[in-house]
Amino acid sequence: MTSRADLLAWLNELLQINYTKVEQCGTGAAYCQVIDSVYGDVPMSRVKMNAKHEYEYIANFKVMQTVFKTKKIDKPIPVEKLVKCKMQDNLEFLQWIKRFWEQNYGGQGYDPVARRKGAPTDTPATIAPLSTGRAGGLNVGGARSGGRTPISGHRSGSAQPNEAVQQLQAQLKDMSGHLEGLEKERDFYFAKLRDIEIIVQNKIESTQQESEGAPDDPTLLDIQRILYSTEDGFEVPEGGVDEEETF
Structure with a gap:
């Protein structure tokens, strides 16, 4: 490898x-x-x-x-x-x-x-692991000859366990904020799609009532088809269309 x-x-x-x-x-x-x-x-x-x-x-x-x-x-x-x-x-x-x-x-x-036409390639940020070395993270007091000091064997004056907890709490807070932001963005775009769907549907129904027998507007039908299209293996949940894609 x-x-x-x-x-x-x-x-x-x-x-x-x-x-x-x-x-x-x-x-x-x-x-x-x-x-x-x-x-x-x-x-x-x-x-x-x-x-x-x-x-x-x-x-x-x-x-x-x-x-x-x-x-x-x-x-x-x-x-x-x-x-x-x-x-x-x-x-x-x-x-x-x-x-x-x-x-x-x-x-x-x-x-x-x-x-990639010169598109920016900022180095992606990732959540750092708790332990980046032999003495980091939850390995209190670092490595020592014959084995590692267990968490329960807390050494006097060592602040590493508390630091690890604080780091976990900071990561959890960051992830919670990120999730909340994703949910808001999802709802924002879903609302836009829903508004478009209503406008298209109303326009199609209005056209059908005004000119019976006339062919439907192909552009509106294409928009409607895109809105309702799904992929193989994707099932529309009951109660509405979920715009999140599944893989």
Whole structure:
């Protein structure tokens, strides 16, 4: 298996980005562009290279799923796991991506900056793990000869357990705020779609009443079709259309 350091070095060189952690691949942007380097026809204008929110990550993976389906790439994409930006899940998928690239890349020249049309590629932020070293996180007092000091064996004067709790509380607060923001954004766009749906429906009904037998407006019908369209495996819940996509 390729090491994390080697994977990041390969990824940064190929795409001319500056990722420092495998977890940052959870945005989906880098995965999309690696596939683009193989085929050269991924719609990079739809890939948000500086995605910062989970709904943006999911949109990136939707682009990738479409490409996989078109190219008949028989590899499930564990979107729900990858967008959580956990190291192990993204490490395993990045290793697969590199193997796929090695087997299919034809050696053609590839300009990653031109392909993404100079779109900003801010290094994605991820929630840092509690422990970044042998003495970090919940390992009170650090490592010592013969084993680690257990949490219950709290040393006098050590503030590390309290710091760990504070860090967890800060992460929980940040995640709660992020979730609240996503819910508000979802409701905001859902309300807009609902308003459009009502306007279109009223216009179609009004036209039908005014001119019986006349063909319906094709533009309105196209809008209505888009509003009501779903994907394979997606079921409309009872009581209305849920605009959140499932993978």
